Amino acid sequence: MSLLETQGLTKEFGGLTALNDVDLAVEAGELVSLIGPNGAGKSTLINTITGQLSPTRGDVYYDGTDLVGMKPFEIAQLGVGRSFQTASILPELTVRENIQVASFAAEHGSFRINFLRRRDSFEEVQAQTDDILETIGLDSKADSDARSLPYGDKRRLEVAIGLATDPDLLFMDEPTAGMSPAETEMTVNLIGDLLTDWGMTIFLVEHDMDIVFDVSDRIFTLHQGELIARGTPEEIREHPAVREAYLGG
Ligand code: ADP
Ligand code: MG
Structure with missing residues (x-):
């Protein structure tokens, strides 16, 4: 089993489906990024995994343990950390x-x-x-x-x-938002250190596509709550649905 798996993860806010049937898996030691336009559901995905929100449907497994219904601090104790947006x-x-x-x-x-x-x-x-x-x-x-x-x-x-x-798995929700170029570079170096020196697995939400394509092992693309593409940076760059929905054709 993968370090982290979501199965059919769905989150509704009233009539709005913020996450729709999301299946994803993250392997230990990977850096994966989640991209998608504003409102795609990126923060909601993190919040339903780390226990700040409870999913409407679906499961989240971390190292074989079902996280659904656990409190945020219990999830943190298992080794899932987050830096808040x-x-x-x-x-x-x-x-x-x-x-x-x-x-x-x-x-x-x-x-x-x-x-x-x-x-x-x-x-x-x-x-x-x-x-x-x-x-x-x-x-x-x-x-x-x-x-x-x-x-x-x-x-x-x-x-x-x-x-x-x-944490063994760290979620970072837009860690470089609003940073100067020098601060951004420092943060990117830090992410590299966390991966190599601390042996962490990192789940990054980042709006700067240069960073995403540079640092990621794999990229997930979320669009209106649905995962429309996943793959290596090369695969995502060429993915027709991603180009249309997100990279501007
Ligand atoms: P992203 O992080 O990709 O910009 P969000 O996960 O913040 O997107 O939001 C996804 C959708 O869910 C948006 O339409 C947003 O308005 C809505 N949403 C997020 N959190 C809540 C909430 N607590 N209550 C109601 N709607 C929410
Ligand atoms: Mg967000």
């Missing part, structure tokens, strides 16, 4: 504290925990936090208030928060 940052806390809180929330299923009392796990979390800060390149800003970070660093902190749950 919308801010998950706690602005009053420092960069380091944001990562620590995310680690504890992942472990205990709640932000409402006095984690300083739990010494053993606190030391573990500190070591892990230092690792993440270094990987993300935020170590020099560890003690800055999150709210004072420039935009690109905030987006990277969101990735760091995603890493705090120690």
